Amino acid sequence: MEDIHIINLFLERSEDAIRQVEVKYEKFCFKIAWNILYNTEDSEECVNDTWLITWNKIPPKTPTKLSAFLGKITRNLALDNFRKKNASKRADTHMMDICGEVEKLENTIKDYVEEDIKKKEILNILKAGDRDIFVRRYWYMDNIKDIAKRHGCSETKIKSSLFRSRNRLWEEVKEII
Numbered sequence: 001m002e003d004i005h006i007i008n009l010f011l012e013r014s015e016d017a018i019r020q021v022e023v024k025y026e027k028f029c030f031k032i033a034w035n036i037l038y039n040t041e042d043s044e045e046c047v048n049d050t051w052l053i054t055w056n057k058i059p060p061k062t063p064t065k066l067s068a069f070l071g072k073i074t075r076n077l078a079l080d081n082f083r084k085k086n087a088s089k090r091a092d093t094h095m096m097d098i099c100g101e102v103e104k105l106e107n108t109i110k111d112y113v114e115e116d117i118k119k120k121e122i123l124n125i126l127k128a129g130d131r132d133i134f135v136r137r138y139w140y141m142d143n144i145k146d147i148a149k150r151h152g153c154s155e156t157k158i159k160s161s162l163f164r165s166r167n168r169l170w171e172e173v174k175e176i177i
């Protein structure tokens with residue numbers, strides 16, 4: 001079913017909207033949650049909570065891209081779950097790496113780039129391949145090994161690309177400061 005039809009079902013308050021969004025986006029949302037939590041039960045809980053939050057947000061909101069809307073909700077729920085579970089524990093190395101990298105980026109960019117349009121413009125300074133690597137790492141939380149496999153190159157090349165992308169973005173943001 002097309003996204004526009006699913007959104008219309010939400011706007012009509014039809015319970016079929018939940019079934020349709022689950023059929024189309026369950027694997028997508030689960031993958032996002034799994035990349036953060038590495039726990040089946042917690043990932044499934046995040047996905048189910050995503051459906052509830054989506055039900056409560058549509059209406060009044062009408063997303064232009066349903067997959068991004070659902071992905072953002074799932075990602076935020078998974079990050080909240082991760083932070084809650086690891087508040088007093090030591091995080092695993094996978095998430096420590098990502099959280100450290102993301103925290104550096106957020107601290108650099110957060111205060112200076114507020115609108116989504118500006119974020120998109122800034123990401124447009126990167127080449128398409130570098131942009132995909134960057135988004136895969138910092139939005140979808142994919143590990144470097146999976147990104148390397150997806151792009152058919154070595155992990156070292158992915159790390160180098162991320163390093164160069166962070167530096168390019170920093171140079172762009174630095175001028176705003």
